[in-house]
Amino acid sequence: MRFAHVDAAGIVFYPRYFEMLNGAVEDWFAEGLGVDFAELHLTRGLGVPTVSLDSRFAAPSRLGDELDITIEVKSVGRSSCAVAYTVACGDEVRMTAEGVLVCMILAEGRSAPWPDDVRDGLAKT
Numbered sequence: 001m002r003f004a005h006v007d008a009a010g011i012v013f014y015p016r017y018f019e020m021l022n023g024a025v026e027d028w029f030a031e032g033l034g035v036d037f038a039e040l041h042l043t044r045g046l047g048v049p050t051v052s053l054d055s056r057f058a059a060p061s062r063l064g065d066e067l068d069i070t071i072e073v074k075s076v077g078r079s080s081c082a083v084a085y086t087v088a089c090g091d092e093v094r095m096t097a098e099g100v101l102v103c104m105i106l107a108e109g110r111s112a113p114w115p116d117d118v119r120d121g122l123a124k125t
Contacts, residue, residue: 005020005063006062010063011060011061011062012061014057017055017057017087017095017097020067020087021050021053021069021085022050024069025050025071025101028071028125029048033125034117035118041106045105045106045107046105046106046112046115047103047104047106048102048103049104050099051100051101051102052100053097053099054097054098054099055095055096056095056096058092058095059092059093059094061087061089061095065089067089068087068088069086069087070088071083071084071085072084072086073122076122078113079103079104079111079112079113079114080100080101080102080103080111081100081114081122082098082099083098083099083101084096084098085098085099103115103118
């Protein structure tokens with residue numbers, strides 16, 4: 001955990017978890033799916049906004065904790081993907097969430113089918 005992530009009590013300010021989840025999605029696309037956000041956004045004109053997110057906070061995270069974030073694909077639709085997140089410190093779960101990501105044409109602000117290479121990566125996860 002970084003100092004910017006915690007509040008005056010020294011625990012993670014809950015909205016920071018959402019920033020961390022977004023960072024984990026960005027890393028997952030680059031490392032797990034082989035399509036980084038620069039290519040997706042700048043070359044392909046696509047974005048991957050979160051359209052729903054249901055979260056539960058199990059225990060506080062504190063300054064200096066090292067958190068692991070896992071992403072599990074629950075289902076893949078034409079233009080959406082349901083995912084489950086787990087944020088843990090060692091064996092202790094700190095937060096869980098379920099969300100939906102959508103493939104979006106940035107210039108038009110509407111959903112689009114997943115590109116074949118992204119869909120293939122999502123299906124393998």
